[in-house]
Amino acid sequence: MNYQSHKILGCPCIAMHENEAAAKIISLLREKKAGYTVAINAEKIQRFSTDPILRNVILNSILPYPDGAGAVLGLKWLFGVASEKINMPIAALAAADNARLRVFIIGAQEISHKVAVERIKQDYPNIHLVGTLHGFHSQELMISQVLLSRPQMVLIAMGSPKQELFAAELMAQAKFGVAIGCGGALDILSGSLKRAP
Numbered sequence: 001m002n003y004q005s006h007k008i009l010g011c012p013c014i015a016m017h018e019n020e021a022a023a024k025i026i027s028l029l030r031e032k033k034a035g036y037t038v039a040i041n042a043e044k045i046q047r048f049s050t051d052p053i054l055r056n057v058i059l060n061s062i063l064p065y066p067d068g069a070g071a072v073l074g075l076k077w078l079f080g081v082a083s084e085k086i087n088m089p090i091a092a093l094a095a096a097d098n099a100r101l102r103v104f105i106i107g108a109q110e111i112s113h114k115v116a117v118e119r120i121k122q123d124y125p126n127i128h129l130v131g132t133l134h135g136f137h138s139q140e141l142m143i144s145q146v147l148l149s150r151p152q153m154v155l156i157a158m159g160s161p162k163q164e165l166f167a168a169e170l171m172a173q174a175k176f177g178v179a180i181g182c183g184g185a186l187d188i189l190s191g192s193l194k195r196a197p
C-alpha cells in the first residue's frame with residue numbers, strides 16, 4: 001500500500017480512509033518500521049509552525065494521519081485528495097486482534113483504565129496483553145515496563161500533545177513496535193466519556 005503525505009500549512013498528513021487504517025498498521029509492523037503515529041487535526045496544524053518541539057515530534061512520526069475536519073478539509077481543498085477522520089485507536093485494536101499482536105496499554109485514570117482493559121479483553125479476545133499501566137505512573141516506570149515486555153504495539157492514552165511527546169521518547173529507546181496515541185479512547189471504552197462527533 002502506497003500512501004502519499006501532503007503538507008497542510010507545512011504540517012505533514014497522510015490521506016487515508018477508515019477501512020485502510022488497520023492494514024496500514026500491520027504493514028508498518030511487517031516492514032519493521034518502529035515508530036509512532038500522530039493524529040493530525042486543526043490544533044496540531046496551527047501549532048506546527050509555532051511549537052518547535054511538537055513540530056519535531058510530528059516530523060519524526062511514521063504515520064501522521066487525519067484526525068479531524070481541519071485535516072480532512074485541508075487535504076481536500078489544498079490537494080483535491082479524499083480522506084476521512086480516522087478512529088485510529090479502534091483500528092489499532094482491530095489490527096491487533098486480527099493479527100494476534102502483543103500489546104501494551106498505557107493511560108487514563110486508574111478506574112477508567114481497569115474498566116477499559118476488561119472491555120478490550122472481552123471485545124478483542126485474540127490480543128495478547130503483555131502489560132497495562134494507568135497514566136499516572138512515572139515516565140521512567142512506563143518506559144522500563146514496555147522495554148521489558150517488548151510489545152508489537154503500545155496504546156498510549158494520555159491526551160495530546162503529552163502522548164505524542166511520550167511516544168517519541170519511548171520509541172527513541174525501544175526501537176521496536178508501533179506506538180498509537182489514543183487520546184480519550186480508554187475513557188470512551190470505559191463508558192466515562194463519549195467520543196466527539
